[in-house]
Amino acid sequence: MMPRPRAGIGLSRTLTLRLHLSQAQNVNVPSTAPLDAAVGVFNPIHPRALSHPPLPVRSPSPLLYNPRMEPAFVSPTALPRRPFCSPSKSTTNAACPRMAVASPRIDSNFWRLSDDEKRRAMTLPGQQSVNFHAHYAAFDNDDNSHYQLDDIVYRAKKGGLLEVEHDMEALAKYDPSQWRDLFDRRSGRTVWPYGSGVWSKKEWVLPSIPDEDVVSMFEGNSNLFWAERFGRELDMTDLWVKQCGNSHTGSFKDLGMTVLVSQVNHMIKKGADIKAVGCASTGDTSAALGAYCAAAGIPSIVFLPADKISTAQLVQPIANGSLVLSIDTDFDGCMKLIQQVVEEYPIYLANSMNSLRLEGQKTVSIEIAQQFDWNVPDWIVVPGGNLGNVYAFYKGFVMMRDLGLTSKLPRIAVAQAENANPLYLSYLENFESFEPVTAKQTYASAIQIGDPVSIHRAIRALRATDGVVEQASEEEIMDTAARADRTGMFNCPHTGVALAALEKLRRKQVISSDDRVVVVSTAHGLKFTESKVLYHEKKLPNCASRYANDVIRTPAKVGSVIDSIRAHLKF
Numbered sequence: 001m002m003p004r005p006r007a008g009i010g011l012s013r014t015l016t017l018r019l020h021l022s023q024a025q026n027v028n029v030p031s032t033a034p035l036d037a038a039v040g041v042f043n044p045i046h047p048r049a050l051s052h053p054p055l056p057v058r059s060p061s062p063l064l065y066n067p068r069m070e071p072a073f074v075s076p077t078a079l080p081r082r083p084f085c086s087p088s089k090s091t092t093n094a095a096c097p098r099m100a101v102a103s104p105r106i107d108s109n110f111w112r113l114s115d116d117e118k119r120r121a122m123t124l125p126g127q128q129s130v131n132f133h134a135h136y137a138a139f140d141n142d143d144n145s146h147y148q149l150d151d152i153v154y155r156a157k158k159g160g161l162l163e164v165e166h167d168m169e170a171l172a173k174y175d176p177s178q179w180r181d182l183f184d185r186r187s188g189r190t191v192w193p194y195g196s197g198v199w200s201k202k203e204w205v206l207p208s209i210p211d212e213d214v215v216s217m218f219e220g221n222s223n224l225f226w227a228e229r230f231g232r233e234l235d236m237t238d239l240w241v242k243q244c245g246n247s248h249t250g251s252f253k254d255l256g257m258t259v260l261v262s263q264v265n266h267m268i269k270k271g272a273d274i275k276a277v278g279c280a281s282t283g284d285t286s287a288a289l290g291a292y293c294a295a296a297g298i299p300s301i302v303f304l305p306a307d308k309i310s311t312a313q314l315v316q317p318i319a320n321g322s323l324v325l326s327i328d329t330d331f332d333g334c335m336k337l338i339q340q341v342v343e344e345y346p347i348y349l350a351n352s353m354n355s356l357r358l359e360g361q362k363t364v365s366i367e368i369a370q371q372f373d374w375n376v377p378d379w380i381v382v383p384g385g386n387l388g389n390v391y392a393f394y395k396g397f398v399m400m401r402d403l404g405l406t407s408k409l410p411r412i413a414v415a416q417a418e419n420a421n422p423l424y425l426s427y428l429e430n431f432e433s434f435e436p437v438t439a440k441q442t443y444a445s446a447i448q449i450g451d452p453v454s455i456h457r458a459i460r461a462l463r464a465t466d467g468v469v470e471q472a473s474e475e476e477i478m479d480t481a482a483r484a485d486r487t488g489m490f491n492c493p494h495t496g497v498a499l500a501a502l503e504k505l506r507r508k509q510v511i512s513s514d515d516r517v518v519v520v521s522t523a524h525g526l527k528f529t530e531s532k533v534l535y536h537e538k539k540l541p542n543c544a545s546r547y548a549n550d551v552i553r554t555p556a557k558v559g560s561v562i563d564s565i566r567a568h569l570k571f
């Protein structure tokens with residue numbers, strides 16, 4: 001059943017390039033910047049943003065809000081040890097009084113404060129007496145098992161996945177405005193660890209970890225690129241690209257890995273028997289794992305499908321001292337192997353099957369809302385592979401809404417490569433069935449995944465947000481990435497998948513011209529220069545390279561140089 005329409009760079013130089021360009025740029029706000037300036041950098045105000053008044057506050061539409069589909073952490077039965085306190089009702093609920101004291105005011109005089117005062121400004125009033133707490137609970141509604149975050153456990157009693165469940169009653173003791181102020185106050189600061197985009201939301205992520213156990217590289221706070229020109233090409237007025245690849249290891253994986261490695265660091269300090277942290281990877285999880293473990297001094301092991309990841313990705317864990325295993329299988333094969341290994345040996349699993357990862361990744365949603373002055377976009381378009389990220393995003397939006405910081409959920413569109421499209425195939429069947437596929441080779445190599453671990457998480461997120469799934473062919477992926485590059489981006493092929501899906505959804509009128517849309521760019525283009533170079537050299541098989549821009553080799557004579565310029569500019 002069909003878904004309802006809802007709505008010549010010389011290649012010889014490539015290797016040298018690859019080795020130079022393996023790490024992407026950080027975009028931190030300068031530590032000395034006053035608060036207002038920090039928020040200004042983080043949340044650029046430009047004419048387009050100003051022309052958008054805040055969205056009207058309305059209660060969640062019954063279409064969007066299906067309690068059966070909510071994650072366990074908002075289910076009244078899922079918190080057996082505490083009376084559940086619905087955040088939306090908490091102002092009238094005597095069981096969870098809001099903390100009445102105003103948040104400490106800080107302004108552009110932040111730099112004048114003593115270190116103690118700065119630390120105090122990073123907390124909520126009376127916070128010491130509130131026990132923010134989280135534990136693991138089963139993802140499936142028919143499984144009541146739950147575990148401590150210090151337990152080494154990846155699956156619930158009945159075999160389904162786990163998720164981190166927060167004590168919403170404790171979080172709801174604070175007003176939405178207090179949370180918003182706190183998050184705004186912290187982002188971009190150097191008071192450890194709160195300046196990180198992830199750790200600025202610490203109470204919502206991993207509340208109990210001591211600050212000194214956190215392993216952070218100032219991840220998050222990534223740029224929200226106003227795609228004005230590309231948007232115009234798609235007849236869109238409000239298109240944005242969240243640049244999650246502008247991060248320490250060049251992908252969104254840093255956001256989850258800081259949480260996971262911090263928790264491992266904490267557990268090891270408390271005496272846990274963990275000899276190393278391991279993952280299966282298509283190249284980005286492994287890069288993040290290698291870097292965060294190296295920063296913490298913890299051994300790491302990465303299982304990589306042989307010859308299926310980019311050189312830049314490969315050299316990252318090598319440089320960071322991981323044990324790098326290149327295995328003659330695909331990602332799905334590596335994923336099976338790592339699950340067997342962590343069952344038997346004291347190696348801690350770092351893939352997104354481990355729900356700790358999603359706690360960091362969900363902060364992207366919070367950051368997006370924050371960058372729009374706490375408004376939620378109409379659509380989020382995200383490339384999907386192992387499918388943890390789409391659920392993480394959903395979880396972040398649900399948490400903000402349930403704690404009253406925002407008033408709606410966005411619709412979510414997952415974009416897949418046609419060559420690795422198991423979720424798309426299931427979507428065509430209204431998610432009534434799911435069959436893993438053998439993923440074929442794709443330029444979007446990091447999502448060459450046929451048996452996604454988080455399939456049920458993704459389906460829940462899509463159902464609850466009236467979401468859609470779209471796919472893109474190899475030529476569409478490369479052409480769209482290159483076309484968008486011409487408007488100032490530098491896209492990885494996975495972002496190309498998302499942009500190509502966006503274009504198709506626009507053509508089908510599923511996404512409207514004036515919808516506010518955020519496309520999630522998941523990795524930095526500099527990690528994927530091989531396919532980009534070949535595209536511009538017009539050497540990709542079955543690809544016309546419509547937006548190729550090859551190098552023009554020119555003799556060192558002014559006449560030749562001028563001829564080249566005239567030919568190019570046509571004068």
Ligand SMILES: Cc1ncc(COP(=O)(O)O)c(C=O)c1O
Pocket residue numbers: 251282284285352383384385386387388389390446447492494522523
């Ligand atoms: C660059 C990039 N984009 C997108 C994805 C898809 O994310 P997820 O596996 O969470 O669906 C991955 C990894 O799978 C990735 O590395």
Ligand SMILES: N[C@@H](CCOP(=O)(O)O)C(=O)O
Pocket residue numbers: 279280281282283284285286350351352353385386388446447
């Ligand atoms: N693209 C991923 C695939 C594994 O995803 P994970 O989020 O489950 O770790 C990678 O880079 O390895």
